[in-house]
Amino acid sequence: MNDTTNVGTRFDRLPATADDRCVEGRATRREVLRWWDERFGVDPEVFEAYSFWERGAGKVWAFHGDLDSPVDVEGLGITFLRTRQEHWKPTLSAVQRFGTYARKNCIELTETEARRFFTGEDQELDWDGDWGYLVVTHELAGEQEPLGVGLYVHGELRSMVPKGRQRDLRE
Amino acid sequence: MNVLERYEPLIDDFEAFRAACERPLPSAVRVNTIKTTVERARRAMETADMAVEAVDWHPGVFRLPDDQPGTNWPYVHGWLHGQEEVSALPAVVLDPQSGERVWDACAAPGSKTSQLAALMDDSGLVVATDNNLGRLSALRSNAERLGVTNLAVTVEDARHHSLKPFGDPYDRVLVDVPCSCEGTVRKNPDALDNWTLDHVQGISGVQKGILGRAIEVTREGGTVVYSTCTFAPEENEAVLQHALESSPCRLVEFDCPLECTSGVTEWEEERFDDSMRRAKRIYPHHNDTGGFFCAKLEVTGG
Numbered sequence: 001m002n003d004t005t006n007v008g009t010r011f012d013r014l015p016a017t018a019d020d021r022c023v024e025g026r027a028t029r030r031e032v033l034r035w036w037d038e039r040f041g042v043d044p045e046v047f048e049a050y051s052f053w054e055r056g057a058g059k060v061w062a063f064h065g066d067l068d069s070p071v072d073v074e075g076l077g078i079t080f081l082r083t084r085q086e087h088w089k090p091t092l093s094a095v096q097r098f099g100t101y102a103r104k105n106c107i108e109l110t111e112t113e114a115r116r117f118f119t120g121e122d123q124e125l126d127w128d129g130d131w132g133y134l135v136v137t138h139e140l141a142g143e144q145e146p147l148g149v150g151l152y153v154h155g156e157l158r159s160m161v162p163k164g165r166q167r168d169l170r171e
Numbered sequence: 172m173n174v175l176e177r178y179e180p181l182i183d184d185f186e187a188f189r190a191a192c193e194r195p196l197p198s199a200v201r202v203n204t205i206k207t208t209v210e211r212a213r214r215a216m217e218t219a220d221m222a223v224e225a226v227d228w229h230p231g232v233f234r235l236p237d238d239q240p241g242t243n244w245p246y247v248h249g250w251l252h253g254q255e256e257v258s259a260l261p262a263v264v265l266d267p268q269s270g271e272r273v274w275d276a277c278a279a280p281g282s283k284t285s286q287l288a289a290l291m292d293d294s295g296l297v298v299a300t301d302n303n304l305g306r307l308s309a310l311r312s313n314a315e316r317l318g319v320t321n322l323a324v325t326v327e328d329a330r331h332h333s334l335k336p337f338g339d340p341y342d343r344v345l346v347d348v349p350c351s352c353e354g355t356v357r358k359n360p361d362a363l364d365n366w367t368l369d370h371v372q373g374i375s376g377v378q379k380g381i382l383g384r385a386i387e388v389t390r391e392g393g394t395v396v397y398s399t400c401t402f403a404p405e406e407n408e409a410v411l412q413h414a415l416e417s418s419p420c421r422l423v424e425f426d427c428p429l430e431c432t433s434g435v436t437e438w439e440e441e442r443f444d445d446s447m448r449r450a451k452r453i454y455p456h457h458n459d460t461g462g463f464f465c466a467k468l469e470v471t472g473g
Contacts, residue, residue: 049294050320064320065296071336075311075324096206096249097318118247140244141211141218147248164312167242 011053013069027083041103058084099146106135114138120166191455196357199256202231215245228428249316254282257460261398262286270295271342276329279306281313330380340390354400354462386418395468404438422446430457
């Protein structure tokens with residue numbers, strides 16, 4: 001094991017830029033901020049007080065604050081983004097926590113659609129925007145609230161709600 | 172109920188105490204202000220046709236007379252956390268501030284941890300420690316649902332907690348120790364089935380060790396809150412007495428928003444420091460909650 005390999009059991013802070021990268025394939029802070037900005041229109045300033053960490057291959061965590069890297073702990077902030085794959089994928093936790101800052105690629109569901117979505121069902125829906133991962137919202141207590149991550153392809157919104165988080169709220 | 176009879180000398184209205192212990196406990200939820208406001212959460216609960224009763228001592232805690240928290244929109248959004256009403260007390264007493272460094276020494280499954288983070292506006296640092304990986308996984312999943320981002324989780328015996336990854340000592344520490352859980356008898360009617368004095372005395376040693384370590388890792392002038400959900404003085408006043416005698420600390424007064432009585436200064440053959448009266452005993456008949464014990468300590472110079 002040397003400094004250029006990802007160690008799956010500890011937290012390593014993401015390098016600021018590609019020039020600072022020692023571990024092959026590791027996302028950089030700049031790339032992460034750019035991805036949230038380009039995909040969802042989230043202003044990078046939203047994450048100014050956050051540090052980003054990789055633990056597990058490609059699994060990026062967001063922590064409010066900073067610590068010396070690497071750090072040997074069981075958890076650091078919340079899971080945030082899945083990298084090391086062609087299409088990066090935000091986590092449900094990240095979308096529920098930061099999705100209110102998203103300005104694009106957000107799809108609003110009706111009550112019935114939202115219930116189906118959170119049960120884990122895929123559904124055919126109209127969507128004029130980009131294919132790919134969307135922030136799924138519905139109305140709660142008078143405002144649109146981010147509920148989770150959907151994957152829109154071929155006229156269908158696929159529910160990305162992890163099995164352990166799914167709940168049957170259908171009447 | 173025989174176990175509880177040993178506390179008859181401590182309790183003014185023992186019949187009311189005993190009757191309360193036999194009543195089931197209503198479910199309660201705490202609003203997670205990291206993700207929403209109390210007002211919006213209340214509105215979402217009403218829209219979901221949940222019957223809720225606000226408690227009079229804490230603006231974000233609601234009793235659910237008919238429901239269990241779980242399958243409704245405000246819960247899946249992480250706006251609510253199922254938490255026994257009285258267990259919302261110690262974080263309020265610890266009173267952590269935005270930007271501070273706080274340790275939750277016996278953190279799983281994370282109800283109080285997430286409450287600490289919310290009181291700090293999810294800024295500063297909360298270190299949550301537990302020695303049980305299974306319970307820590309429940310804490311991790313609660314923290315994800317509640318969106319707690321200022322949190323570092325460690326698996327270790329709190330008595331040997333390492334400050335190394337986190338640097339400076341803490342401003343505040345919550346020591347909500349494992350205990351004989353006598354005060355949870357309303358929730359778990361079998362809580363007393365395996366009660367033995369040996370267990371109480373054994374766990375008291377662990378509690379002393381954890382409180383000692385908590386005081387060691389807190390800065391001078393910092394605050395430690397010690398709490399249990401048991402009535403046994405062996406696990407409450409006796410543990411504090413040990414800390415007063417062996418660690419640089421003193422008990423401080425605090426306003427308890429729930430009806431309570433003072434900590435005791437004697438139990439069986441033992442005598443405790445007069446300042447033990449600053450600790451609070453909460454019996455089930457006082458506020459129609461579970462039983463609880465809570466004390467606030469200031470860490471003094473060596």
